[in-house]
Amino acid sequence: MYCRKCGAQNDDNANKCLQCGEALQTTAKNVELPQKIPNYLAQSILVTIFCCLPFGIAAIVFAAQVNSKIQAGDIQGAMASSRMAKIWSWWAFGVGIVFQIAYGAFTLFIETARTL
Numbered sequence: 001m002y003c004r005k006c007g008a009q010n011d012d013n014a015n016k017c018l019q020c021g022e023a024l025q026t027t028a029k030n031v032e033l034p035q036k037i038p039n040y041l042a043q044s045i046l047v048t049i050f051c052c053l054p055f056g057i058a059a060i061v062f063a064a065q066v067n068s069k070i071q072a073g074d075i076q077g078a079m080a081s082s083r084m085a086k087i088w089s090w091w092a093f094g095v096g097i098v099f100q101i102a103y104g105a106f107t108l109f110i111e112t113a114r115t116l
Helices: 041-050 051-070 075-115
Strands: none
Touching: 041 051, 041 075, 051 075
């Protein structure tokens, strides 16, 4: 574990930095979270596979940041990443639905034109 103040490497179980004395364990043990922060990782993966790859990848990137920011004690950053993962997931879902509808309409149009 690295110290957020001086950057020194410390043992993973250390409570204080060996170099500067800064408290290291500022996770859920020492800091009460205001609420459970969802990471939206499952939703991000599903929309990446089934809906829209580019937007889904952005959602996965933000979703993957949530837990690491909580572990680092950056609660505001974790909340922002969670919010962005949710936004990108919904955009991926919406674009995927619009694309599927457009593809269905185009296929129907082509089949109708072919039979005439």
